Amino acid sequence: MKEKKKMTLRAKKEALWGYAFVAPTMLGLIILNFYPAINTVYQSFCKTGDFGKGNTFVGLANYQKAFADPEIWQSLLNTVKYAVIEVPLGVVIALLLAVFLNNNKLKGVSAFRTIFFLPMVCAPAAVAMVWKWLYNQQFGLFNNILHKNIAWISDPKIAWISVGIIGVWSIIGYNMVLFISGLKEIPGDYYEAASIDGATGINQFFNITVPLLSPTTFFIVQTRVIGALTIFDLMFMVMDKTNAALPKVQSTVYVFYKYTFDQGNKGYGAAIVMILVAFIMLVTVVMQRAEKRFVFYN
Template sequence: MSVDAKSVMEKNVVKNIKSIKINKKSKIEKNENLAGLLFVSPMLIGVGILTLLPIIATFILSFADWNFIMGITQINWVGLDNFKALFENEGFLKSVVNNLLFLLTVPITMIFSLLIAIVIDKHVYMKSYFKVAFFMPYISSIVAIAVVWQVLFNPTNGPINQFLFSIGIENPPTWIADPNFALISVMVIQIWASIGFNMILFLAGLQSIPKELYEAADMDGATAWDKFKNIMLPALSPTTFFLLITGIIGTFKVFDLIAVLTKGGPINSTTMLVWHLYESAFVDLKIGYASAIAVVLFIFVLIITLLQWVGQKKWVNY
């Protein structure tokens, strides 16, 4: 047998083995494909019908003039009119301003939460009591919380104003009944209710800092402030960034508190994007207009989410 013939034969054998392997492999692949699809299909179908389809519909509806009562054939396409109407609507503009003011709750909540987290991480006994205590508002329903605060804020009889009367303040603000104080009152409740969540995350961040870092700092004679600035803050930067982003997104979604406590009033002083959306869609039945608000909301959240993706890579490093 010539060398050539031998090598050809060898090649053929190798080819055969390969093709058998490929056959077997493709069968396994087929099985994997089927199994994979079966496992993920309930989620895909659910998300497809209840999220993807609706978000597309939201964009389409934002170009329409329509309400729930009219049939789908009565739909009237109005181009960008709904978006124009947004910028002429005082309720909408006020909502955007209020949403922006509401952003202040995020850093304030974070500062309080960080302080509490630092104190209960190392400097107290009964650590788990404190965790539960500050976490209580997070597990309580916003409806119950809002109702309790509504009574606490009662202008004449509420415990808060009674206390202010008793220490000699004659004209305390009427809180949620006063257009100048209503938004601040709601913000106070929001901060109070968000501290627990932020604190738990800061605590987790603090606990992940290796003890050796502090010990080394002690040996170098670092002050408490040095340790805070040079060890804690850098180590907590991913947590801080995460809380900032989720906090901001959270403020754009505030609804329960407004719906139960103020219904956007008095005189629109506490209206927010989602409340305005809800009122326009389900009270005024202006579907096209409300969908335009929904698009704006979506875009706000999208921008912040994109910032998060970019920022995470750049900023979070230690």
């Protein structure tokens, strides 16, 4: 066995500086992330009092109530439905755009990249407000152009799709930038060799680009799935509280917000959010398993 080496003065000093430099980040994480997270777990077992005072421990009562509440399950289903629209469409469209905009010979390529990335720069609330008026049944641009009278965000059958489309529009720019950086990593030789062998552009796309891009794709899918499962602002901004389609669109975080802030029931809200966390963890584990099968690393 090796004896533990004693640290020299210099090494000690260096270590101290190391701690000093990570301290701000660690403090931030502990105060802003870890402490609230632990507190949320604790609160989910409590009947909470006003202003964080007078919490009483009630065991699993909040969870029992949540598991028996169809609203929670419906909201989880709504969230999944939103993710099913946002993630695949957001990835596919962004990938196609990235392939087209990866060509530096294209005129105005940086202008296009900027245009597609712009939604990412806008405040989500502002984006939602603009879309809300685009979708408006009476005065909205869509109905005026199409000469239709469609209740885009009030008809429970289509409202979830309408909201999902806003999500896709908002995210393609970000996904696209990640894809472009992924595409830059793929050596040009592969394409040269492939075209000498007579592969068409489409062949090259499916046999070179897609597999070699799979690490980027996986990263995007994983982060976007988590992002989509925690969606809140779109539903909150676009749908009025008396919108009949709301029960079929509201996400789990929306329901969490409703109980925690509208009704001041923080314990129940915490339990709802813990259920969501468990669900997200499950999805992440499944995706990590899938990574080994589908993702191709050089």
